[in-house]
Amino acid sequence: MKYMAMYDWMETVRNTNQWLGASARALTSYPATAAMPNPMLDWVRAWGEVTERSFSRMTVKPDWDIAHFTNAKGQDRLVEPRVVMARDFGDLLHFHIPGRKKKRHKVLLAAPMSGHYATLLRSTVLSLLPDCEVYITDWHNARDIPVSAGKFDVEDYTLYLADFMRELGPETHVVAVCQPVPLALAATAYLAQENPDAQPASLTLIGGPVDPDANPTDVTDFGHSVSMGQLHETMIQRVGFKYKGVGRKVYPGLLQLSSFISMNLEKHAAAFGDQIARVARDEAGDHDKHNVFYDEYLAVMDMTAEFYLSTVERIFKEREIARNCFTVNSTKVDISKITDVAVKIVEGENDDISGPGQCLAALDLLTGLPDAKKASHLEPGAGHYGIFAGRKWRENIRPLVIDFMASNARTTSTDAANSNSAA
Template structure:
């Protein structure tokens, strides 16, 4: 499956379904059909509308959609997204609030590179903006990166984070969400040994697989069941001629999406059937609950093959982070070298992706860190998404994270109030 023809075949299927949806919508919308009181015509138009939008989303990067918010002065302030560090595989972006004095809390939000864009953290960013200067790792779609830019594996990812932390300086507070947690911990340890003056003040790890075997899930079981050869043969393809990354080996976003949907096929099928019915009855809207969710969920990106394969091999199978045996460019990265960066872990009791126990394992690995610099929180009743973007995050976890940041802000003003 690693050849371009397979990649192009998937894109052809997607494009064809988008065209079929657009055609059905256009045909059923002819004025002449309005004279025929047949619900089949309305259903056809609704099916076309939902189908076109669904398949069109799959190749479009969602917009952040954060344009303004009301500050403490009672005025609406515009928000602009600025690229402050530009790299081939990912940029460091800043959400600049126009007309507001710089917030004392500087936060680097490390987004996952796991099939979806960084915009998956939109609500997390919105919740932090009133109290923080927010920077986010904005990873790029591998299909759009020319082969001439070279490889990108877990070591390259770690060095990107090192560069971003160096750019932001030592007064930074890092929050890593899910997949990047192990590599963010490694990047912090790398700085602790190589460039101590550039270390962040604190590190918050949310629902990440520091030790995947601490509490096995379907995700970790899958990593154990398959061999690396099987993964490369069944998951890796080459980008077709339609995109700038032609020839680059990737784990295609469309293939990832198929896996996501297959895990809850009945739920997704019901959701789309219900949406078609709502469109036919005129009860749907452009930004209703269904569209808000699936506009993000269906927007997938290709992952560099070497990053995906090295993540499975080194983080899940080899447990290099869990065993403190990770290396970057041949040099060992000792997590015990972290001695001054405060570390907090956050887990959800109902997280079925990174189950409780996997993330908190980070604290035991930081053998050089005094107990007063370690903290953990288990959110009862929260699933994976809820611990960084849902009600649990907004009402319970976010205030705790801001308190943790303030308690470890050094020379910064620790008297900031945490908005509810």
């Protein structure tokens, strides 16, 4: 019960700050205050607006906000997110383009389950839509999943990915970003053993910890510096009475967010101070750079306790993927069984979360895969987010990934007929 009380206490603190911000904004926005011009009132109003917005975003899943995109011919195309497979802990989501013939490249984006929602990859999705049929793993917030749904750990995550790959078929190109990289590799190997015909055509692994010890960072060092008992005692809580998942053990999103912010506390403090000043001067807007970034960054989701703890123990501490001794349902998953799935590694030179070399280690495990089906790219000057979003992704990395898919496509007669269709 003490962990449930702690969960509810954190939610109470968040709710209180949201209320304080709303109250400050309301009290300084009365018409009477306009008759008494005072810079301090403007500052309090700005503080209230920024505070209310920030704390309210922490419990709201962001919208995909992809209503349309412009294709190569300058035409606007509508986008309809549709659930293809609905599961307890996450859905397989398709970004359907009404009226457009199926594109040749069918892409499954394996989104991270590491604190933020799959919408973190919104810009990645948008950049792929003109050339691909885009699907994504849309993970659910653990606080909203009843205890009756059971557990969800790294093995379950791997099986979800394998099921999604089976659903989409062998012409699929899987792109895994960050945390799911080692599990996407394991899911592919699992299919190679259990259902070879369901393996994807290619696997693009972007900045993930296949071997965390290949180039240690602060993130990997943390995994080695604490015991599993310490993590369970300090990080795990039970969902409070407000949500459907009441009683479920989780690593709370609010606790994760505090860790994210503490890593760059001065930078975030300066960003919020600058935003308050801009709001006070009426220079800010709903869609300015600050709000676009922090509306997503502050929206966090709870992870199931078993997923978080098994990730730390099995991926980081025991290095089961790196040592090729990962098991699913008591069956060893042998990565060397992957023999005909093309694999491309993408890393960022300045990645301080998954350092260069951590993801590249996957190629050494693929002993059964011909060298002709292996590729890698190190993006100069790119940090972690730059290798899947932003200018470096759009201008340098995305074209390489599309070319890699095209070179390793498993085409059907229907695909070939549609490949030359208008976007």
